[in-house]
Amino acid sequence: MNIYNYEAPLKKYFDEKIKISDEIKSKLKSNCESNEDRVINGLDEKYKITRASFVQQGSYAMQTIIQAENNEYDIDDAIIFDSSLLKNRNGNDLSANELKNLVLEAVKDERFVRAPEKLKNCVRIYYNEGHHVDMACLRKETDFFGNETIELASSDWKASNPQQINEWFKGKIESLNREKTDSGSRLRRMIRFLKRFSKSRPSWNMPCGLILTMLTVECFKNYDRDDECFYYLMKELSNRFNNDGLVVKNLADNSLWDKETLTKTSSDPSMIELRDKIKDVLDGLSILEKVECNSKDARKAWDNVFKTDGFLNEDWDDVVDKMNIIRSGKAKTSSWGTIGFSGLSNIAHKFHGV
Numbered sequence: 001m002n003i004y005n006y007e008a009p010l011k012k013y014f015d016e017k018i019k020i021s022d023e024i025k026s027k028l029k030s031n032c033e034s035n036e037d038r039v040i041n042g043l044d045e046k047y048k049i050t051r052a053s054f055v056q057q058g059s060y061a062m063q064t065i066i067q068a069e070n071n072e073y074d075i076d077d078a079i080i081f082d083s084s085l086l087k088n089r090n091g092n093d094l095s096a097n098e099l100k101n102l103v104l105e106a107v108k109d110e111r112f113v114r115a116p117e118k119l120k121n122c123v124r125i126y127y128n129e130g131h132h133v134d135m136a137c138l139r140k141e142t143d144f145f146g147n148e149t150i151e152l153a154s155s156d157w158k159a160s161n162p163q164q165i166n167e168w169f170k171g172k173i174e175s176l177n178r179e180k181t182d183s184g185s186r187l188r189r190m191i192r193f194l195k196r197f198s199k200s201r202p203s204w205n206m207p208c209g210l211i212l213t214m215l216t217v218e219c220f221k222n223y224d225r226d227d228e229c230f231y232y233l234m235k236e237l238s239n240r241f242n243n244d245g246l247v248v249k250n251l252a253d254n255s256l257w258d259k260e261t262l263t264k265t266s267s268d269p270s271m272i273e274l275r276d277k278i279k280d281v282l283d284g285l286s287i288l289e290k291v292e293c294n295s296k297d298a299r300k301a302w303d304n305v306f307k308t309d310g311f312l313n314e315d316w317d318d319v320v321d322k323m324n325i326i327r328s329g330k331a332k333t334s335s336w337g338t339i340g341f342s343g344l345s346n347i348a349h350k351f352h353g354v
Helices: 007-018 022-042 058-062 096-107 164-179 183-198 209-219 226-244 269-289 295-306 314-328
Strands: 054-057 074-082 123-126 132-142 148-153 157-159
Touching (some): 007 183, 007 226, 007 295, 007 314, 022 074, 022 096, 022 132, 054 058, 054 164, 058 074, 058 164, 058 209, 096 123, 096 132, 096 148, 164 183, 183 226, 183 295, 226 269
Antiparallel strands (some): 054 074, 123 132, 148 157
């Protein structure tokens, strides 16, 4: 079923209020690489750490990061050591805690207002602008047959694969783009739209970005327009929650039967809230399917989804209505030169990019 076309305003909203700017992207990249340089220069040469030892992770690596309040960006990075080189003075293997201490000392810099700190699964480096970099510390061991084992320094050593999600997501994007140009890029946009929705009300308790990404990939169906695509994504998510429950698996996990579970229980409070809030906004978005829907109706419905603080306003209404009339082939031009339903008939028209 076709819905009222409100893509042009939402596209502008995405470009200006959701997607991060090239300037911020460059800043985050520079900070991430500066920390890698600190580790390379701060560690003893015996550890043989180079730029190739690092693996960037998360939304930054997957290009699904969105604008953050007060520059509170979370950048995920990882450093992988050769386990055979991780020995203490007595020749014993370094513990998980000792390796994190090693990296913590390497990244310290007197220019930081807030000193880096060691957390359970990473070393966190804080920046004065508001963002931080989480550097996971891992060790890699290769057996006689060339099989690799990678472990994360947590409260103890635990099995990990820092490249698994990146490689899976990259493959998904490439596969979609082979099916239809831009569909992989559209998937990235849908993930960012869902993330923006989840952050639209400060009081909401919503799932983390990884869970939102897995849900989007699971329920994504490509449509010709982003507004249409996101509307039907929300409907697919609602159906998924009602029919299959709230448990979310790691789709990147290659296990045949028991994939890693990302949710803690079958009724996580954050998942319940996501389900309920999607249902609430879908009730308002149902106007988009009605023949009598106009730009004002669509604007109010979409603004209820994202709470755009006035970005979607009445200035859009007249031009969007006229664009939809022209697309429909029902447009006429009056003797005064205005577009509407009376006067000389116009030829149906599609607008470039919208």
